[in-house]
Amino acid sequence: xxxxxxxxxxxVILMMAGLYIVMSSGHLVKKIIGLNIFxxxxxxxxxxxxKVSGGTAPILKDGISVFSNPLPHVLILTAIVVGVATTALxxxxxxxxxxxxxxxxxxxxxxxDKENRQRETSVSTVVLDKQ
Amino acid sequence: xxxxxxFIIVKLDRLMTAVMMMxxxxxxxxxxxxxxxxxxxxxxxxxxxxGASTIFFLxxxxxxxxxxxxxxxxxxxMPLAVVICTGAVLIYATxxxxxxxxxxxPIHQHVAPRYLQESGDEVGPxxxxxxxxxxxxxxxxxxxxxxxxxxFIGVLLLLGAGTRKSGLERPDPPNAKVESMxxxxxxxxxxxxxxxxxxxxxxxxxxxxxxxxxGGFQAGVIFASVIFLYALIYGIVPAQQLFPPRKLAYxxxxxxxxxxxxxxxxxxxxxxxxxxSVLMPDPHDGQHYGILIIELGIGITVAAVMINxxxxxxxxxx
Amino acid sequence: MIEQLPAIQLLLTLLAAPICSMLRNGxxxxxxxxxxxxxxxxxxxxxxxxxWGGGNDISYHMGGWPPPWGxxxxxxxxxxxxxxxxxxxxxxxxxxxxxxxxxxxxxxxQSLYYTxxxxxxxxxxxxxxxxxxxxxxxxxxxxxxxxxxxxxxxRDRRALTAAFRYLIMGxxxxxxxxxxxxxxxxxxxxxxxxxxxxxxxxxxxxxxxHASFAFFTVGIALKIALFPLHYxxxxxxxxxxxxxxxxxxxxxTKVSLYVMIRFVFDVxxxxxxxxxxxxxxxxxxxxxxxxxxxxxTAIFQSDAKRLLAWxxxxxxxxxxxxxxxxxxxxxxxxxxxxxxxxxxxxxxxxALATMIYRVQSSQLTSLAxxxxxxPLTTGAFTVLGIGLIGVxxxxxxxxxxxxxxxxxxKGWLPVAxxxxxxxxxxxxxxxxxxxxxxxxxxxxxxxxVREAPMSMLIxxxxxxxxxxxxxLDTRITAGLAGRVAANLLGAS
Numbered sequence: 001x002x003x004x005x006x007x008x009x010x011x012v013i014l015m016m017a018g019l020y021i022v023m024s025s026g027h028l029v030k031k032i033i034g035l036n037i038f039x040x041x042x043x044x045x046x047x048x049x050x051k052v053s054g055g056t057a058p059i060l061k062d063g064i065s066v067f068s069n070p071l072p073h074v075l076i077l078t079a080i081v082v083g084v085a086t087t088a089l090x091x092x093x094x095x096x097x098x099x100x101x102x103x104x105x106x107x108x109x110x111x112x113d114k115e116n117r118q119r120e121t122s123v124s125t126v127v128l129d130k131q
Numbered sequence: 132x133x134x135x136x137x138f139i140i141v142k143l144d145r146l147m148t149a150v151m152m153m154x155x156x157x158x159x160x161x162x163x164x165x166x167x168x169x170x171x172x173x174x175x176x177x178x179x180x181x182g183a184s185t186i187f188f189l190x191x192x193x194x195x196x197x198x199x200x201x202x203x204x205x206x207x208x209m210p211l212a213v214v215i216c217t218g219a220v221l222i223y224a225t226x227x228x229x230x231x232x233x234x235x236x237p238i239h240q241h242v243a244p245r246y247l248q249e250s251g252d253e254v255g256p257x258x259x260x261x262x263x264x265x266x267x268x269x270x271x272x273x274x275x276x277x278x279x280x281x282x283f284i285g286v287l288l289l290l291g292a293g294t295r296k297s298g299l300e301r302p303d304p305p306n307a308k309v310e311s312m313x314x315x316x317x318x319x320x321x322x323x324x325x326x327x328x329x330x331x332x333x334x335x336x337x338x339x340x341x342x343x344x345x346g347g348f349q350a351g352v353i354f355a356s357v358i359f360l361y362a363l364i365y366g367i368v369p370a371q372q373l374f375p376p377r378k379l380a381y382x383x384x385x386x387x388x389x390x391x392x393x394x395x396x397x398x399x400x401x402x403x404x405x406x407x408s409v410l411m412p413d414p415h416d417g418q419h420y421g422i423l424i425i426e427l428g429i430g431i432t433v434a435a436v437m438i439n440x441x442x443x444x445x446x447x448x449x
Numbered sequence: 450m451i452e453q454l455p456a457i458q459l460l461l462t463l464l465a466a467p468i469c470s471m472l473r474n475g476x477x478x479x480x481x482x483x484x485x486x487x488x489x490x491x492x493x494x495x496x497x498x499x500x501w502g503g504g505n506d507i508s509y510h511m512g513g514w515p516p517p518w519g520x521x522x523x524x525x526x527x528x529x530x531x532x533x534x535x536x537x538x539x540x541x542x543x544x545x546x547x548x549x550x551x552x553x554x555x556x557x558x559q560s561l562y563y564t565x566x567x568x569x570x571x572x573x574x575x576x577x578x579x580x581x582x583x584x585x586x587x588x589x590x591x592x593x594x595x596x597x598x599x600x601x602x603x604r605d606r607r608a609l610t611a612a613f614r615y616l617i618m619g620x621x622x623x624x625x626x627x628x629x630x631x632x633x634x635x636x637x638x639x640x641x642x643x644x645x646x647x648x649x650x651x652x653x654x655x656x657x658x659h660a661s662f663a664f665f666t667v668g669i670a671l672k673i674a675l676f677p678l679h680y681x682x683x684x685x686x687x688x689x690x691x692x693x694x695x696x697x698x699x700x701x702t703k704v705s706l707y708v709m710i711r712f713v714f715d716v717x718x719x720x721x722x723x724x725x726x727x728x729x730x731x732x733x734x735x736x737x738x739x740x741x742x743x744x745x746t747a748i749f750q751s752d753a754k755r756l757l758a759w760x761x762x763x764x765x766x767x768x769x770x771x772x773x774x775x776x777x778x779x780x781x782x783x784x785x786x787x788x789x790x791x792x793x794x795x796x797x798x799x800a801l802a803t804m805i806y807r808v809q810s811s812q813l814t815s816l817a818x819x820x821x822x823x824p825l826t827t828g829a830f831t832v833l834g835i836g837l838i839g840v841x842x843x844x845x846x847x848x849x850x851x852x853x854x855x856x857x858x859k860g861w862l863p864v865a866x867x868x869x870x871x872x873x874x875x876x877x878x879x880x881x882x883x884x885x886x887x888x889x890x891x892x893x894x895x896x897x898v899r900e901a902p903m904s905m906l907i908x909x910x911x912x913x914x915x916x917x918x919x920x921l922d923t924r925i926t927a928g929l930a931g932r933v934a935a936n937l938l939g940a941s
Contacts, residue, residue: 008225016218022621023210028613029146029191033153035620040160040180042624042631043172049228049238049635051167058168058247058259068168069243070259072634074268075583076172077260078275079627081348081433082590084179084187085282086620088440089594091191092286093601093613095447098195100606113607221628224660228635241638241648242517270511270520274575274587277463281568281591284470285598288561384467391464394456404456406513 007048014041028094028104032087039083046072046079146192154185171260171346178352183437186359190444254418261346265422269405272425273394275348276387276432283383283436290443322364329357337430338423347426351433358438367445376442379435386432390425397421454499455509455522455578458492458532461485462571466564475559479547482563486540486570493536497529502932508580516580517641523580527784527933530925531577531707534788538699538795539570542692545908548901549692549802562602566696569595573704582630582640582716585708586623589672593619596701600689608688615681618671625668632661633716645716653721662717662726669712672705675769676739679762686758687811691802694754698761699795703787706768710783713772714937723775732773737867739766744874748881753801754811756878757794760837763871764790770864771852777934779855784930786848789919793836793845796912800830803905807898813882818891820883822898825906827886829913834879836916839872844919847927 018041021034050072058070098104101112157180164173229236246263254262264272337350362370394405402409407421465485469478500506507524510516524532543566550559572591579585597619601612634640636657637648652658667678674682682702686694713722722728740763747759768790771783801811803826808815820827836843849872856864900906919926 005225005228005230008228009222012218012221012225015221016214019217019621020210020214022617023213027146029188029195030149031617033146033149033188035617036153036180036184037156038621039624040157040176042628043176044160044163045628046631047164047167047169047172049236049631050169052239053233067247067259069239070246070263071243071640072238073169073172073260074263074271076169077175077264077348078271078583078587080172080175080179081275082278082587084184085278085594086590086616087184088187088444089282089285089289089597090613090616090620091187091444092289092440093597093609093616095191095194095444096289096601097606097609097613099447100609104195109610113610116607220660220663224632224657227656236635238635238638242640243638245518266512267514267519268512271581271584271587274572274584274591277568277572277591278587278594280467281565281572281594281598284466284561284564284568285594285601288558288565288598289601291558381471384470387467388464391460395460398453398456403510403513404453404460405511408513 008045011041011045011048014044026106028097028106029091032090032094035090036083036087039079043076043079043083046076150185150188150192153188154181157181157185171258171349174349175352178349178356182356183352183359186356186441187444190441193445194447254422255415256419256422261422261426264346265425266405266407266418269394269407269425272429273390273405276390276429279432279436280383280387283439286440286443287380290447319364322360326357326361329353329360333357337426347429347431348433351430351435352437354430354434355437355441359441362441362445367442371442374438376439379439379442382435383432383439386428386430386435388428389431390428393421393424393428452507452509454492454496455507455524456511458489458496459571459574459578461489461492462567462574466567466571469560469567470564472560475550475563476547478560478563479543482567483540483543485567486536486543489536489570489574490533490540493529493532496524497526497533500524500526500529517639517644520584521580521641521643522578523643524578525933526929527707527710527937528577530784530788530929530933531704532574534703534791535570535573535577535700538791539566539573539696541908541911542696542699542795542799545695545799545802545905546692548905549690549806562599565595565598566693568592569599569696570700573700576704577707580642582633582642582645584640586627586630589623589626589708592701592704593623596697599693599697600685602693603688603690605688607684608690611681611684611688615685618678618681622668622671625664625671629661629665629668632657632664636661642711642716646718649716650718650721653725658717658721659726662722665712665717666728666731669705669709673702673709673769674762674765676735676743676762676766679739679743679765682762683755683758686761686798687752687755691805692799694758695795695798695802698757698798699791702761702765703791706765706783706787710772710937719775719938729773729775732769733864736766736770736773737864739763740770740871741867741874744871744878747878748874750878751813752811753813753816753882754798754805756813756882757797757801760875760878761794763875764794764837767848767852767868771855774852774855774859775938776855776858777931777938778851778858780934780937781927781930782848782851782855784933785851785923785927788926788930789836789844789848789916792912792919793833793916796833796909796916797830797837799905799912800826800833800909803901803909804830806901806905808895813885815892815895816882817885817889818887819895819898820887822891822895823900826901826909829906829909830886831883832913833916834883836920838875838879842917842920844916844926846920847923851927 015038018034018038022031022038025031025034050069052068058067094104101109157176161173161176164176246259250259250262254266256262333350333353336353337347358370397406397409398404400409407418408414409417410421411417462485465481469481472478509522511520511522550562569592572588572595575588576585597612597616600615601609633645636652636655637645639645639648670678686698689697743759743763747756750756750759768783768786771779804816804819804823805811836845839845839849853865853868
């Protein structure tokens with residue numbers, strides 16, 4: 001049992017580490033790093049389940065009859081692309097946040113937002129976009 | 132080792148190192164993919180995880196600064212609890228999973244055998260991953276091109292491309308790295324040597340996707356990383372002169388439309404969307420050319436999107 | 450031609466998007482986007498007509514490969530009504546979008562904004578259409594990325610943090626769904642939903658399936674913003690650009706709810722979801738808590754948009770409660786309310802956007818007295834607000850009626866009482882807004898604002914009139930929902 005499931009356990013540990021970074025870190029960019037790790041571990045999980053012992057890469061060639069399952073590979077190719085797309089957009093937003101707030105620490109940002117709301121409720125001000 | 136890498140990232144406050152470790156993590160996982168027979172995935176992960184997204188992170192870090200602060204202790208407890216719960220559910224689930232590598236697990240029984248046994252006759256390419264990706268599940272791949280395109284539109288809308296904003300103040304002069312690189316002659320020489328072969332290699336990957344690992348997506352990323360290299364060594368401005376962002380912004384849309392055009396053509400010829408068999412009198416030829424064209428579409432979209440995003444991100448730091 | 454309709458439905462909007470991005474002229478791309486969205490409405494109507502009455506579902510094989518090898522697109526009555534919801538309300542908002550955008554964005558950027566909007570619409574259509582579990586994930590990601598972009602373009606800098614928070618939550622949610630799909634695939638070797646439904650029951654005691662269900666529920670609940678995972682929604686709705694909120698409120702969460710209904714009833718199966726995993730006992734108390742807490746929070750808001758956003762959280766509670774009741778009337782209420790609430794909330798947000806277009810603030814204090822300066826807009830707002838409360842002869846009444854009947858069918862009198870209490874709370878928060886708009890004196894600087902331009906006013910009134918219409922004629926909403934509900938419940 002130990003060897004049979006060992007791979008999955010490692011993946012679970014990785015996933016959880018990634019998730020932990022996302023939730024515990026206050027730095028927005030580091031959150032995205034965590035997200036990346038979380039996703040990549042899910043990819044490893046998918047690929048692990050497609051593996052057949054003794055099989056080879058799914059490229060047809062004479063004399064080879066045992067292949068690993070190609071479908072998870074296809075799914076993960078798609079998922080990797082989705083991952084990098086999300087990363088890029090997340091970074092773009094954090095860059096904009098930095099420009100708007102001057103920081104990318106979550107605590108500092110929420111502090112600034114809190115002040116902002118207090119001001120808004122006392123005097124209804126209009127915050128105009130600089131763009 | 133991979134676990135160790137991740138735990139180092141958890142602890143790291145210096146983001147620069149964290150990003151580097153993340154690139155390392157990607158490289159390690161791509162080795163794992165390789166061991167698990169997923170050559171295409173390994174290829175992509177190496178190009179994307181260790182290449183493109185690391186570059187994006189570096190470009191972003193150049194803007195937002197490199198260190199993160201310690202948070203108050205209490206905030207780590209809640210995430211830890213959530214993580215342990217989720218992990219427990221996952222571990223609980225693993226006990227009923229088929230063991231790693233068993234050939235008679237259900238996932239190898241139902242849908243996959245047809246791909247393995249008949250794709251050679253039905254679709255053509257020896258690389259089964261390519262057949263599934265481009266033909267059986269071509270619609271998914273179309274969606275994937277859509278995702279990349281959406282991210283591109285998002286970055287463009289948020290950061291803009293080509294037009295530099297003035298009046299934004301930045302406290303520290305960032306991207307000193309690019310400046311100093313420009314003086315390093317050795318690096319420059321090596322880069323000069325590398326750029327041309329890698330460009331050719333990316334074209335090879337593009338057209339060879341039918342036979343070996345590779346295809347439009349990988350080729351696009353490799354092509355883009357050549358441009359990253361060029362921009363890092365020679366500075367962003369010459370790279371932008373080479374690929375004017377304003378014009379480059381048309382290409383993602385063109386790639387996506389090229390992909391869709393193949394699908395529309397097959398609809399016009401009486402088949403369903405993305406049914407390449409009807410494109411040519413001989414279904415085999417139809418599949419072959421159909422796959423080639425859509426791979427080209429993906430290649431164009433991905434390369435253009437990656438370069439564009441890189442420009443948008445790094446431009447902000449100049 | 451007619452058999453290609455499902456593909457055309459998706460392609461129209463998805464292909465208009467890249468073309469739109471290449472047009473650098475905001476007005477041109479608006480024209481293209483508007484024409485295309487109305488054309489999609491027509492196609493959605495045609496599809497609804499084809500499947501009307503049940504029993505003649507359409508199955509379209511992408512790439513000509515039969516499922517489960519290829520990807521299948523399925524249209525049944527439930528799909529068709531959600532398609533109509535997405536396209537119709539999307540098109541209405543799109544029509545009003547030009548005026549609304551012109552004040553906040555440079556001309557050149559606008560075409561990119563329309564592109565995101567179209568992509569969002571296209572991907573929601575894609576999610577609705579598909580019959581393949583993994584394909585849901587792909588389109589879910591397009592829609593999420595497009596949504597983050599749309600939100601982040603809000604004028605307040607807090608829009609950025611709202612979008613970032615949503616990005617983190619949304620990506621975790623999507624990855625959870627991916628894990629769930631992976632587990633299902635591991636057990637059955639297939640990704641096609643119909644095929645999964647056939648093969649999953651034999652694994653009903655497998656822990657992998659249990660975990661898959663748990664991950665799916667959490668993931669999709671994040672996307673729907675079900676209480677207590679609604680954390681991202683109020684900020685996202687408050688700071689998103691005005692008209693965008695109308696579109697998001699109408700469609701994004703509703704389509705996620707549709708995905709949940711599809712998976713819970715069709716893929717996992719009623720018996721597994723509700724008897725073995727006890728989804729009902731989880732959903733009912735959480736939904737009730739969500740309805741009450743969110744309604745209460747809404748009452749104390751001083752920002753009109755935030756108030757409506759909290760009200761959305763409460764209304765989503767109604768829908769999940771209907772699912773949790775697991776009887777004919779409850780489920781009918783859910784599906785009907787999905788449509789009706791999309792219509793009313795989109796209308797309300799749009800009417801509000803129209804007012805903000807003139808007064809440049811969403812604080813209640815600056816909306817005071819607007820009933821006299823902008824009588825037509827406020828009129829539409831009032832009609833929609835009354836609909837949301839659930840007064841008879843409006844659409845809101847129909848869905849609430851079914852929901853309360855559903856609760857009584859179960860013999861759950863307290864639930865019915867709580868529902869009536871929450872309706873009273875809705876009277877309070879909607880009443881508070883209408884009171885301010887009509888009976889408070891207008892602030893000095895807004896005393897001579899003009900009525901809004903026609904292109905915004907007409908969509909508002911269409912929403913208002915539809916609310917009244919669907920309060921009287923329930924064939925398309927409750928009639929269809931009843932058939933669908935019977936089908937879903939009987940499918941086990």
